Amino acid sequence: MELYDDLLNAVQNEYDRVRILKADEHKTLSVLRHKTRGTRYIFRNYEGSGEVYRKLLPISCPHLPQIMEAAEWNGKTAVLEEYVQGDTLYFLLEGGNLSAAKAKDIMLQLCRGLSVLHSLGAVHRDIKPENVILRGDEAVLIDFDASRIVKAEHDADTVILGTVGFAAPEQYGLSQSDERADIYSLGVLLNVMLTGKHPSKELASGKMGRIVRRCTMVNPKERYQNVHSLMRAL
Numbered sequence: 567m568e569l570y571d572d573l574l575n576a577v578q579n580e581y582d583r584v585r586i587l588k589a590d591e592h593k594t595l596s597v598l599r600h601k602t603r604g605t606r607y608i609f610r611n612y613e614g615s616g617e618v619y620r621k622l623l624p625i626s627c628p629h630l631p632q633i634m635e636a637a638e639w640n641g642k643t644a645v646l647e648e649y650v651q652g653d654t655l656y657f658l659l660e661g662g663n664l665s666a667a668k669a670k671d672i673m674l675q676l677c678r679g680l681s682v683l684h685s686l687g688a689v690h691r692d693i694k695p696e697n698v699i700l701r702g703d704e705a706v707l708i709d710f711d712a713s714r715i716v717k718a719e720h721d722a723d724t725v726i727l728g729t730v731g732f733a734a735p736e737q738y739g740l741s742q743s744d745e746r747a748d749i750y751s752l753g754v755l756l757n758v759m760l761t762g763k764h765p766s767k768e769l770a771s772g773k774m775g776r777i778v779r780r781c782t783m784v785n786p787k788e789r790y791q792n793v794h795s796l797m798r799a800l
Contacts, residue, residue: 570639573646577609593711606649608710616643618688618713619697625686629679631708643711650706654694659759660736666774668800669759672698673752675705677793677800680695680752683707684793685743687715691743694732695750701741716744731764735784749796753781753789 580695581598584606588595600607619636626632630733632648643653655672658664664672676698685692692712699706734750735744753765757778760770765782769775783789788797 567639569637569641570644573635573644574611575635576635577644577646581607581609588722596618598646602711607648608645608649610645610647611642614711615640615714616645617712617715618686619643619647621646621686621688621715622683622710625682627679627682628704629706630682631706637791650701650708652701652704654696655698655700655755655759658700659695659762661770663762664759666760667760669756669774671703672700672705672759673800674797675758676707676752676755677797679705680745680748680793683710683713684748687718688713689743689745689747690751691733691737693748694729695754695755698755702772711762714743716742736784736786741777744786745792746789749781749789749791749793750783751785752793752796753778756781 577598581600584597584599586596587592593610594771596609598607599605616636616638618649619633622630622633623636631650633645634648635646637644671765676693680690690707690710690713692709693707693757697707699708732751732754734743734747737747756774757763757765757770760774761768765778770778781789781796790799
């Protein structure tokens with residue numbers, strides 16, 4: 567409780583709120599500006615576990631936001647993190663589909679970020695265009711509110727989270743989600759970048775389509791088993 571309250575007090579006293587990105591009964595997401603340094607940050611306060619954010623505290627990776635502080639109390643998590651300047655992939659795709667070369671480049675960068683996340687025993691569980699920011703030519707995967715640590719003793723996820731269309735079948739209680747759930751979401755994302763559609767509606771052509779198909783197999787054992795295998799295929 568003390569760390570949680572300290573973070574809330576610091577946010578109130580040391581930062582100005584620039585704007586609120588999202589606010590409901592379960593979550594508040596804001597852009598803050600430090601009063602003296604002028605640096606912008608993202609502050610999130612939500613109901614749920616902050617275990618993954620805490621594991622990311624010492625991590626520095628160009629494809630993941632830097633987590634500055636993270637604290638939990640009574641089922642709530644508060645996080646102060648780097649403000650990643652750029653447009654979301656969702657915004658970029660509003661202008662049309664991407665070339666195979668551009669889509670491949672984004673995929674490889676996301677795989678590098680996920681390699682770090684998965685090495686911590688974590689799975690993102692909510693990969694989608696809205697959660698990818700293009701900082702110049704750099705792809706950054708954001709928002710770990712739905713992320714979880716894989717627990718070998720569990721048969722299924724204790725909390726069902728994810729975005730319909732991008733979430734793997736096992737995220738709906740069929741089995742425990744692991745890094746192969748993120749492989750599934752990456753496959754859908756690749757297809758959306760190339761065709762603008764879910765692979766069930768229109769599959770990308772050629773080799774990319776074959777990669778998408780393997781990523782999105784219903785049975786996790788039939789997918790690429792880790793991001794390194796997917797990177798080699800790409």
